[in-house]
Amino acid sequence: MSKIDFIKDLSNFLKARFPYIYINTYEEERVIKEIENVCNREELIKTPRRVYEWSITSGFYNNNRVVDGSVNTPIKALEYIEGVSEPAVFILKDFHVNFGVQSKPINYEVVRKLRDMIIPLKHNPKPKNIIFVSPVTVLPDELQKDITFLDFDLPTKEDITDLLDDMIAINSSSGRIRININQQEKEQLVKAALGLTFQEAENAFARALVKDGVMDINDVQVILKEKSQVIKKTGILEYINTNLNMNDVGGLENIKRWLRKRNKSWLDSAKKYSLSPPKGVLITGIPGCGKSLIAKAVSSMWQLPLLRLDMGKIYNGLLGSSEENIRRAIKTAEAVAPSILWVDEIEKGLSNSGSGDSGTSSRIFGTFLTWMQEKTKPVFVVSTANNIDKLPPELLRKGRFDEIFFTDLPTLSERKAIFKVHMKKRLKNPQILGGFQITDDVITDLAQKTEGFVGAEIENIVITALYEAFFEDRCIDLNDFYKSILNTVPLSVTQAEQIKAIRDWANVRAVAATPKEDRSDYKVIDKVIPEKKPTDDDISSNRGGRTIDF
Template sequence: MTSRNATHKTKKHLANLFRARFPYLYIQTWEEDRILSLIRDVAQDAELIKTTRDVILWRVTSGLIDGKGQPKDDTKQPLKALEYIEKYDKPCIFVLQDFHVFFGSEWRTPDYLIIRKLRDMLSSIKRSEHPINVIFTSPFLTLPEDLQKDVTIVDFELPSFEEIKAVLEQMIQMNEQNGRIQIDLDEEGKERLAKAALGLTLSEAENAFARAIVEDGKLGAQDVEIVLEEKEQIIKKSGILEFIRSDLKMTDVGGLENLKRWLSKRNKSWLDSARKYGLPAPKGVLITGVPGCGKSLISKSISSMWQLPLLRLDMGKIFRGIVGSSEENMRKAIQTAEAISPSILWIDEIEKGFSGYSGGSDSGTSARVFGQFLTWMQEKTSPVFVIATANNISQLPAELMRKGRFDEIFFVDLPTRQERKEILKVHISKRLIDPEVAGDFELTDEILNLLSSKCEGFVGAEIEQLVIDALFEAYAENSSVRLEYFERAIMNTIPLSVTLAEQIRGIREWANVRAVAATPREDREEYTNEGLAIPHGGILSSMDEFDDVRFKRGGRTVDF
């Protein structure tokens, strides 16, 4: 359903409720002006509502105010306002703002007199000769049990793409007339900016665009970053999701070209241009593999490639709090991710979050939260791309890996020779920037080949650390960098391929038939270096020991 159709559906739904004389409606929203504008449009649309109606607004600060801005005397008190509504004898829609404060909460006792009055009014409103509707609007959904059977909750979505784009176009037009800013936006650029602002209120979107304009006196596609910064405020206020800001780029990730190509082909797939091909927005990927091989690194890099906000879901925060709050926390996390979509939702080490999904020790809470997440993954229509990473794939339930949850499952293995060269080049080049520290050391292809051979069996994190260790050696000796420092760091490192040999074998056996290799066919190889260094400088003591670190590379051969 397009955003425009969704807005029309909301108007029609409201009109049908008015015509059916639903007495009490409840709309949760922060956007008072926008919902009032919508209600007034519906109230005066004879084609939709048949009988047009006045709209009268109530606030505790002003009492009842009619459409002409005229206050109704002595109606600031809620009981007086309700008495006025009960006696009103014309077709009318009454909008009561922030009336939830009288409904009670965890910190406030309900006003039972007002609740009783609302229940007493039901029969007179329903029997009234003229149609009367009462709408409660509030940023919070607070409804006492006494009124749950009498009040209808109406969903009011955040501004549509068309509404936000209209605000953007209006701001562009106004500033072009003034001639004070430079506009560098084509249609795709406008679409990217407007879609980046999805999840913001109209006021928040307008503020974000205004800030982009005053930053440098220009408005262009690069200002997507400023819009994303405004979205970060939403995440901070939710308290469950974490907004990840990362400067990492795909060029900072060595190797994994197969996975990179897959991701690159799906860039911009949430834009309208993809709709021409009948393409849905991608659901997500599950990335499993050897710990420390770059799963988290590439997850962070997708955000910069796609220019989308990256949100990390901490499962520990989902399960904290009082009984019954875990399901609500998951619901809020999903709502927040969808509210600021298109977005990327990252769940790191997902197997730890759902390890107790079978229920038992937690009265089934994990199972309910897991089921809630699975249902959303299967049925979601909002462009929220889910990245889940896992080290121990055996702990993941089979339901999570069923087709329809993720678009693809990728396996990240120990880096190949070519990948180790790229990782070494990335980390050495990034750190070795001072000419005095570099000295006579040149990062040639010959040196990269030598080092990549010596660190066979190392994961990406270990390669990064050996570069850091080598630079510490140079720093401690107040010397420029020398090749021997890197060789010494390699000799002093016991790789995970030795300490976690059995676990790596199990991961590879699983991935060989169930996952796609993140490394392309041309870069894949078997490990053949029987002189793999260990701390005391010797070699592996036997071929049995060597077999624990030399495996056939896992993952199906599917190149993108």
């Protein structure tokens, strides 16, 4: 809900004499300012109202001046409201504790008093309204038909921009802070802060300013760290802090190009082309071929927070109802948008069967699908799946994801890239290298000997070779890699039938993550499916997805 919508709805509720309005927000100060703004404008509500605030610690006060500090119980507060004879709005802070929270039972005396006051409030010649402002939503069944909920969103882009401009103006004039951002970088800083409360955004910008005395594009990471605190508090989403980048992903150039072309598509500059932010991608394929790496690397490429949705916690009864948990996870992802939501092994968490759980799985599945179809906030969903047989057809139809990518066994050029990444990452110490050199010939030789190996297995070959040298306390040599390769039984052997089934499915339903020029070096070898030598139809130059290149 925008700020304009909030003002419009609030003014209509007040004019219509709604007795009770419930606003769920942590930002008391900001929402009270908006309420006072509406109550003082005759053009909005016809009859201006005086605004009273109440808390159990301070009693009633107006304009920061105590009106009656002795009103320190909920019943006394409601009785005081009954006695006020002027048009007024009463903001009751943290009144939800009387509605039943955790170990504290419902205060039925308060609930009954609220029900008794409904008719008098509606028909009072001097209009009076009660607004509950609370950081959590708690509502007893007895009041469900009498209280109206009103959304109050987090600060808008304009609010955050004004805050950043004020902080830049104040600090740059002192001469101690240097500002080194252009307009687009400033927009990125603002977008990074969306999803924070006004106070959280102010803290994040202040932290960025004092870190090194410079405000620049690198401060996006400082703001994202502040966002991680918001995410951790949900208990359902996990903030993934990764330093991986696309250079750490060997091969898969098709999906890399696709992602590069959509970088910064959530910024205003994309609106000139009438573009909406991408919805997301589903990456399926053979285990160990880079699906999770892509999810982590896109976060670094796009400089957006990466949130991992733990489906196990969604179904954890200790956290509350499963349906509420998925809604809370979605709301949090949208609150920190633009963001990336990573749903790992989505087929395990979003089953459409609903068997044995009273339909809970089906309802969660439906909630997620509806959100995927209709979401307007820039939350890019990266879903990964290994067992494509369990993917329901509703998830795969157009409109849910922008594209479905398939990751096959690495080609020769991709295996070379994977070896290069892991060898350069781990073989840095000259004392370990000795006379061993990472040349193109060495990498090509190892790649040719690992036909049918997945990326994770190639990484493990490098690690195992290092363990051989470590055990004997010597420099590494090429034979260590050969030994590691000979002692590895690749997934393409142990799960040959499953891999063929995945390829058959992806050939008509997904786009190959590997570009056409790299797929030309696939080889037909007995090693891939040992029991039965594959035909050209089983392993073709176009295997593993439609021939579409980005």
